[in-house]
Amino acid sequence: MLHIVNKSPFKYRNLDTCVRVSEKEDPIILIEDGVYAALKGSSIEGLMKKTLEDHPVFAIRADLKARGIDEVLDGIEVCDYSCFVDMVEKHIPYSWL
Amino acid sequence: MLHIVNKSPFKYRNLDTCVRVSEKEDPIILIEDGVYAALKGSSIEGLMKKTLEDHPVFAIRADLKARGIDEVLDGIEVCDYSCFVDMVEKHIPYSWL
Amino acid sequence: MFVNRKAPHGSIYAYEGLEVILIFGAYDQEISAAFLDDAVLSLKKGQDTSEIGTKEFSATFRVLEAYGVENRYVERESLEQRGLTEEDLVMDVEVVDGATLRKYMGEQDVLLPF
Amino acid sequence: MFVNRKAPHGSIYAYEGLEVILIFGAYDQEISAAFLDDAVLSLKKGQDTSEIGTKEFSATFRVLEAYGVENRYVERESLEQRGLTEEDLVMDVEVVDGATLRKYMGEQDVLLPF
Amino acid sequence: MKFGILVQEGPYNHQASDSAYNFIQAALEKGHEITGVFFYNDGVINTTKLMDIPADDRHISKRWSDLGAKGIQLIVCVAAAKRRGINPDVLIENARIDGLGQLSELCIESDRLITFGD
Amino acid sequence: MKFGILVQEGPYNHQASDSAYNFIQAALEKGHEITGVFFYNDGVINTTKLMDIPADDRHISKRWSDLGAKGIQLIVCVAAAKRRGINPDVLIENARIDGLGQLSELCIESDRLITFGD
Numbered sequence: 001m002l003h004i005v006n007k008s009p010f011k012y013r014n015l016d017t018c019v020r021v022s023e024k025e026d027p028i029i030l031i032e033d034g035v036y037a038a039l040k041g042s043s044i045e046g047l048m049k050k051t052l053e054d055h056p057v058f059a060i061r062a063d064l065k066a067r068g069i070d071e072v073l074d075g076i077e078v079c080d081y082s083c084f085v086d087m088v089e090k091h092i093p094y095s096w097l
Numbered sequence: 098m099l100h101i102v103n104k105s106p107f108k109y110r111n112l113d114t115c116v117r118v119s120e121k122e123d124p125i126i127l128i129e130d131g132v133y134a135a136l137k138g139s140s141i142e143g144l145m146k147k148t149l150e151d152h153p154v155f156a157i158r159a160d161l162k163a164r165g166i167d168e169v170l171d172g173i174e175v176c177d178y179s180c181f182v183d184m185v186e187k188h189i190p191y192s193w194l
Numbered sequence: 195m196f197v198n199r200k201a202p203h204g205s206i207y208a209y210e211g212l213e214v215i216l217i218f219g220a221y222d223q224e225i226s227a228a229f230l231d232d233a234v235l236s237l238k239k240g241q242d243t244s245e246i247g248t249k250e251f252s253a254t255f256r257v258l259e260a261y262g263v264e265n266r267y268v269e270r271e272s273l274e275q276r277g278l279t280e281e282d283l284v285m286d287v288e289v290v291d292g293a294t295l296r297k298y299m300g301e302q303d304v305l306l307p308f
Numbered sequence: 309m310f311v312n313r314k315a316p317h318g319s320i321y322a323y324e325g326l327e328v329i330l331i332f333g334a335y336d337q338e339i340s341a342a343f344l345d346d347a348v349l350s351l352k353k354g355q356d357t358s359e360i361g362t363k364e365f366s367a368t369f370r371v372l373e374a375y376g377v378e379n380r381y382v383e384r385e386s387l388e389q390r391g392l393t394e395e396d397l398v399m400d401v402e403v404v405d406g407a408t409l410r411k412y413m414g415e416q417d418v419l420l421p422f
Numbered sequence: 423m424k425f426g427i428l429v430q431e432g433p434y435n436h437q438a439s440d441s442a443y444n445f446i447q448a449a450l451e452k453g454h455e456i457t458g459v460f461f462y463n464d465g466v467i468n469t470t471k472l473m474d475i476p477a478d479d480r481h482i483s484k485r486w487s488d489l490g491a492k493g494i495q496l497i498v499c500v501a502a503a504k505r506r507g508i509n510p511d512v513l514i515e516n517a518r519i520d521g522l523g524q525l526s527e528l529c530i531e532s533d534r535l536i537t538f539g540d
Numbered sequence: 541m542k543f544g545i546l547v548q549e550g551p552y553n554h555q556a557s558d559s560a561y562n563f564i565q566a567a568l569e570k571g572h573e574i575t576g577v578f579f580y581n582d583g584v585i586n587t588t589k590l591m592d593i594p595a596d597d598r599h600i601s602k603r604w605s606d607l608g609a610k611g612i613q614l615i616v617c618v619a620a621a622k623r624r625g626i627n628p629d630v631l632i633e634n635a636r637i638d639g640l641g642q643l644s645e646l647c648i649e650s651d652r653l654i655t656f657g658d
Contacts, residue, residue: 008315021292032555033318041391062359066317068352081566094305097657105201105232118406129437130204138277159245163203165238178448186423191419194539206435217640247480304653320553331522418535434623435582464553470625505552507588
């Protein structure tokens with residue numbers, strides 16, 4: 001199962017439930033405003049580091065670039081739309097809207 | 098200044114900033130999904146009790162009724178649309194969308 | 195599986211989501227519905243939208259079983275966070291923890307969010 | 309006063325909010341703009357939306373001063389929560405704490421949220 | 423007192439439109455004046471006359487048009503309307519499409535400006 | 541692989557529509573099949589031909605129509621469309637208004653159903 005998160009973690013509590021309702025090793029992909037979770041030195045860095053211990057986390061390059069984020073938190077893998085498609089091919093997706 | 102909060106506190110972190118950027122005694126009015134903050138025994142009861150120490154908090158009756166909330170947290174004043182209008186008459190409103 | 199996470203009335207997703215569940219039920223597919231986060235509030239007893247003017251639909255959840263939606267799950271922590279218990283809900287559901295819900299979600303071909 | 313709280317790009321509010329600020333500036337009113345919560349992200353340097361296809365507008369904030377928007381506030385805690393500093397922003401702003409921002413908001417006749 | 427209203431969300435999808443309407447009704451009942459309703463962002467979708475609503479539900483655009491018939495000005499932002507396919511051909515009666523400058527006017531004319539959105 | 545797409549938000553107002561489009565482009569480039577795009581909730585507003593967009597911005601409904609011209613079915617939920625003033629008169633070419641049952645069909649026909657919304 002692939003968890004798609006498109007919400008800013010500073011505004012929404014989405015990520016908390018996503019992490020609670022997920023299995024170890026389930027990949028999480030950050031898209032749209034969800035990529036703000038990749039910011040370094042933010043107040044949710046702790047939550048993200050904990051998340052990264054259990055899950056591979058990806059963030060869409062085009063969305064990071066749009067938001068001026070050129071350095072992401074260690075462990076988050078930057079991924080383009082083509083890799084996003086590959087991941088949906090491999091896993092059943094659920095969008096945490 | 099009147100703070101209008103229309104978001105569920107379980108989904109959004111709105112209320113946190115509203116409380117941070119407010120003056121003691123500023124009234125807060127809960128409308129739409131914002132009235133879920135008036136639920137008793139919820140995980141945000143602590144935040145609400147702290148808020149109630151510094152602010153008069155109101156919740157719109159029609160919105161509470163729509164959501165099946167017939168008992169509100171102690172200290173929250175139930176208020177109809179007419180009283181909502183009175184409050185906007187008395188204070189400059191800001192909506193925490 | 196329908197995985198509902200939004201509160202009713204403030205926005206239309208819960209209502210239009212329910213419309214989808216009913217149609218899928220009529221199409222005779224094997225479907226299930228999960229309610230977590232604010233979606234558990236859609237199932238709260240005693241809702242009356244007459245004074246805000248929007249459509250009331252919580253009663254419709256009671257027909258889900260008749261529509262073939264045999265599996266109806268509610269996530270325990272979502273209920274508890276909102277100070278609710280199973281007795282506060284308009285329909286019979288299976289209350290499960292997050293890990294169990296994840297297991298059920300993992301058995302599905304399609305996960306539709308509302 | 310424009311009190312902006314939303315992130316850019318994921319939704320249009322930040323952009324359409326900026327359009328309002330520019331028009332009000334052109335109408336020669338005394339206006340001010342505050343950025344808190346995710347709206348501080350609108351001011352982040354280095355944004356390039358070419359690959360997602362939406363309009364880029366962060367550069368436009370630089371003209372706010374020329375449009376008569378003399379008071380431009382950013383709330384300190386909103387910046388810090390996002391790991392940003394004043395140097396990360398595209399325009400000169402006054403960084404204030406929540407209490408000070410509340411004081412400024414209290415001096416206004418109209419507070420428009422975007 | 424003079425109230426100006428800003429509606430930022432579309433009909434049915436968010437409660438903002440209903441809350442704005444309920445607020446206006448309550449304000450009018452108390453003898454206040456509504457200086458105008460400005461529709462911005464997805465709010466412009468409130469003003470299409472092409473809505474086709476079942477009899478057991480409120481007809482949101484008709485409700486706005488009726489309010490306009492009572493003399494309350496309904497202003498639809500032209501830039502926001504163009505993005506969402508609202509033009510004079512589909513506009514409800516008693517509303518007008520106009521520029522953002524009209525929102526500025528509304529702020530000046532009103533004692534209070536209150537926003538309903540998401 | 542066969543991908544079905546569900547779009548729940550309107551154009552410009554949320555990025556959902558753009559993300560769906562970018563996802564589809566990438567999937568097509570990789571040789572996947574798009575079984576259809578279903579527009580629900582405010583997503584139906586993507587399909588109005590009345591949008592009037594400045595030349596320096598993407599024209600979202602035209603972009604969808606062009607995708608439909610390539611043979612990808614674009615299905616607009618009739619119930620959601622009626623609430624928002626979308627009807628056959630204003631519908632873009634290469635799209636059709638149909639029932640929610642078509643979303644059920646789309647789920648059955650597709651190996652994956654992915655939702656873009658808010």
